[in-house]
Amino acid sequence: MKITAEAAKKYPALEELVSLYSSRQQKSVFWEDKVHAELEIVDALPNKLIWEFKVEEKHCNQLGNIHGGCVATIIDICSSFAILTYEGKGGWSLIGVSTDLAVSYMSGIAAGQTCRLECDVQRVGKTLANIYTTVYNEDGKLCYSGSHTKYCIDSRL
Amino acid sequence: MKITAEAAKKYPALEELVSLYSSRQQKSVFWEDKVHAELEIVDALPNKLIWEFKVEEKHCNQLGNIHGGCVATIIDICSSFAILTYEGKGGWSLIGVSTDLAVSYMSGIAAGQTCRLECDVQRVGKTLANIYTTVYNEDGKLCYSGSHTKYCIDSRL
Amino acid sequence: MKITAEAAKKYPALEELVSLYSSRQQKSVFWEDKVHAELEIVDALPNKLIWEFKVEEKHCNQLGNIHGGCVATIIDICSSFAILTYEGKGGWSLIGVSTDLAVSYMSGIAAGQTCRLECDVQRVGKTLANIYTTVYNEDGKLCYSGSHTKYCIDSRL
Amino acid sequence: MKITAEAAKKYPALEELVSLYSSRQQKSVFWEDKVHAELEIVDALPNKLIWEFKVEEKHCNQLGNIHGGCVATIIDICSSFAILTYEGKGGWSLIGVSTDLAVSYMSGIAAGQTCRLECDVQRVGKTLANIYTTVYNEDGKLCYSGSHTKYCIDSRL
Numbered sequence: 171m172k173i174t175a176e177a178a179k180k181y182p183a184l185e186e187l188v189s190l191y192s193s194r195q196q197k198s199v200f201w202e203d204k205v206h207a208e209l210e211i212v213d214a215l216p217n218k219l220i221w222e223f224k225v226e227e228k229h230c231n232q233l234g235n236i237h238g239g240c241v242a243t244i245i246d247i248c249s250s251f252a253i254l255t256y257e258g259k260g261g262w263s264l265i266g267v268s269t270d271l272a273v274s275y276m277s278g279i280a281a282g283q284t285c286r287l288e289c290d291v292q293r294v295g296k297t298l299a300n301i302y303t304t305v306y307n308e309d310g311k312l313c314y315s316g317s318h319t320k321y322c323i324d325s326r327l
Numbered sequence: 328m329k330i331t332a333e334a335a336k337k338y339p340a341l342e343e344l345v346s347l348y349s350s351r352q353q354k355s356v357f358w359e360d361k362v363h364a365e366l367e368i369v370d371a372l373p374n375k376l377i378w379e380f381k382v383e384e385k386h387c388n389q390l391g392n393i394h395g396g397c398v399a400t401i402i403d404i405c406s407s408f409a410i411l412t413y414e415g416k417g418g419w420s421l422i423g424v425s426t427d428l429a430v431s432y433m434s435g436i437a438a439g440q441t442c443r444l445e446c447d448v449q450r451v452g453k454t455l456a457n458i459y460t461t462v463y464n465e466d467g468k469l470c471y472s473g474s475h476t477k478y479c480i481d482s483r484l
Numbered sequence: 485m486k487i488t489a490e491a492a493k494k495y496p497a498l499e500e501l502v503s504l505y506s507s508r509q510q511k512s513v514f515w516e517d518k519v520h521a522e523l524e525i526v527d528a529l530p531n532k533l534i535w536e537f538k539v540e541e542k543h544c545n546q547l548g549n550i551h552g553g554c555v556a557t558i559i560d561i562c563s564s565f566a567i568l569t570y571e572g573k574g575g576w577s578l579i580g581v582s583t584d585l586a587v588s589y590m591s592g593i594a595a596g597q598t599c600r601l602e603c604d605v606q607r608v609g610k611t612l613a614n615i616y617t618t619v620y621n622e623d624g625k626l627c628y629s630g631s632h633t634k635y636c637i638d639s640r641l
Numbered sequence: 642m643k644i645t646a647e648a649a650k651k652y653p654a655l656e657e658l659v660s661l662y663s664s665r666q667q668k669s670v671f672w673e674d675k676v677h678a679e680l681e682i683v684d685a686l687p688n689k690l691i692w693e694f695k696v697e698e699k700h701c702n703q704l705g706n707i708h709g710g711c712v713a714t715i716i717d718i719c720s721s722f723a724i725l726t727y728e729g730k731g732g733w734s735l736i737g738v739s740t741d742l743a744v745s746y747m748s749g750i751a752a753g754q755t756c757r758l759e760c761d762v763q764r765v766g767k768t769l770a771n772i773y774t775t776v777y778n779e780d781g782k783l784c785y786s787g788s789h790t791k792y793c794i795d796s797r798l
Contacts (some may be wrong), residue, residue, distance in 0.1 A: 238403045242430070449588075476588070550793065551715025581746070
């Protein structure tokens with residue numbers, strides 16, 4: 171997982187989390203390992219996080235497109251990180267746990283493409299956060315979208 | 328991926344698909360490879376397919392529970408196979424492509440447990456199919472649920 | 485809104501809420517008024533509430549079936565009441581507020597029919613509750629389903 | 642239901658549908674009657690339709706905010722009309738029937754306010770269309786969102 175210098179400078183908490191994920195990469199066999207080397211934060215704005223994802227064969231199904239479960243995985247991860255771009259009262263320290271994730275599949279994206287994910291932080295409340303993600307192929311066509319609801323676990327700190 | 332002899336006998340199309348997934352296992356690096364060795368069809372009934380999934384560390388997040396993206400992946404796969412248990416007019420030959428997948432995360436399931444997935448085929452229409460899946464931990468507690476809508480691609484045959 | 489004597493006896497809190505809704509009926513112009521006279525609780529079991537709904541023309545769209553917004557409305561109301569059938573630690577006193585409602589429309593139900601709603605209480609946690617509802621036509625065919633997530637507001641008491 | 646002159650000029654099909662809904666208003670008792678007098682199309686752009694909705698007591702629940710079922714109803718109606726702003730190959734003649742509607746409730750909107758709905762047409766395919774709607778209160782705060790999937794019924798013409 172990578173992050174541009176500019177985004178890292180604006181949101182140090184994002185860079186820390188990227189480092190944590192990247193360091194784990196060498197030794198662990200967690201679920202995220204199948205996607206995080208191909209993920210890069212390319213822009214970070216107030217309440218908005220932009221990622222690129224390089225699609226490889228290992229992310230795909232037998233039809234040659236990203237597997238539905240992989241789409242859900244990257245939307246889960248990318249939208250969770252986006253919580254750290256929240257600007258307003260009561261931002262969270264941790265990125266919480268999922269309560270709901272709903273993905274719509276509109277068009278496939280094949281191996282070899284680099285797709286773009288835009289995560290909009292819609293709300294970060296005391297208990298729940300909502301992030302909406304749209305995923306575009308290289309031609310800028312909207313191919314997938316995802317609504318993610320997360321539950322705050324900062325009290326476990 | 329495995330299937331009990333009894334289920335295979337009742338639904339030959341299911342056994343064929345299991346064989347296809349299992350043979351691919353050796354040579355390929357598809358997305359399903361991270362879960363399919365741990366999946367087993369334990370019962371197949373009209374409009375209902377029951378699976379077991381052995382949770383390993385590679386399926387989990389840093390909190391030690393199945394990663395949200397992995398939950399989505401197994402619900403996607405298991406509910407798709409369930410289409411082949413449909414009894415009624417107009418069953419599909421292929422298991423289609425996803426249009427929508429919505430997962431609710433109610434409680435975590437940790438590595439080491441064997442969880443149980445029950446997939447209910449709610450409708451198989453000319454164009455769309457709906458399958459509802461519930462995932463239980465070893466104590467029979469409902470931990471995840473998923474609503475999956477699939478689009479028929481039999482015409483591509 | 486009505487409730488059978490047996491269900492009222494088993495769950496007094498349900499009967500109270502039904503009375504509250506029914507008394508409001510005369511004087512108010514709330515949203516629920518368009519559906520609650522046609523709703524009846526026909527059975528109440530641990531973690532499960534069964535309703536009947538008499539479909540009239542005023543609930544329908546121009547195609548003659550229940551309007552999608554009406555389906556959402558009755559699933560919202562019926563599944564909320566179901567929280568009061570929860571048996572386990574930490575039941576709620578109030579039925580909370582909605583955070584998410586996802587409805588699938590599989591087949592239409594026309595005016596004149598009496599449909600049946602089955603609400604399964606899947607989880608009632610400290611903060612969130614999940615209720616899954618299936619709606620059947622008079623022939624017992626599954627026509628709609630809904631996943632409802634509610635947020636506890638007992639602390640406002 | 643109203644439409645600005647400018648929007649009507651740009652999209653005659655929208656104006657026709659608005660007229661149809663408004664003429665029905667006098668004689669009928671359809672579900673839409675509880676909301677359509679308070680709905681106005683204020684802008685129509687390629688793949689985007691903007692509405693205003695005047696919240697009255699009859700749209701609200703006992704807590705004084707728009708009822709969840711009413712939110713679902715207006716998102717259903719407004720996003721369906723938006724299909725007629727689609728620009729691209731293969732636009733639909735009719736606005737189809739719902740297959741899925743998922744609403745997130747982030748914050749309440751009370752009676753007396755005029756809220757704003759923005760409907761983004763994400764895809765209009767041969768069979769399915771996806772429209773994403775965001776609902777804002779008078780201060781521009783995002784309060785509700787909705788993902789709507791519709792199924793084409795033009796072949797019934």
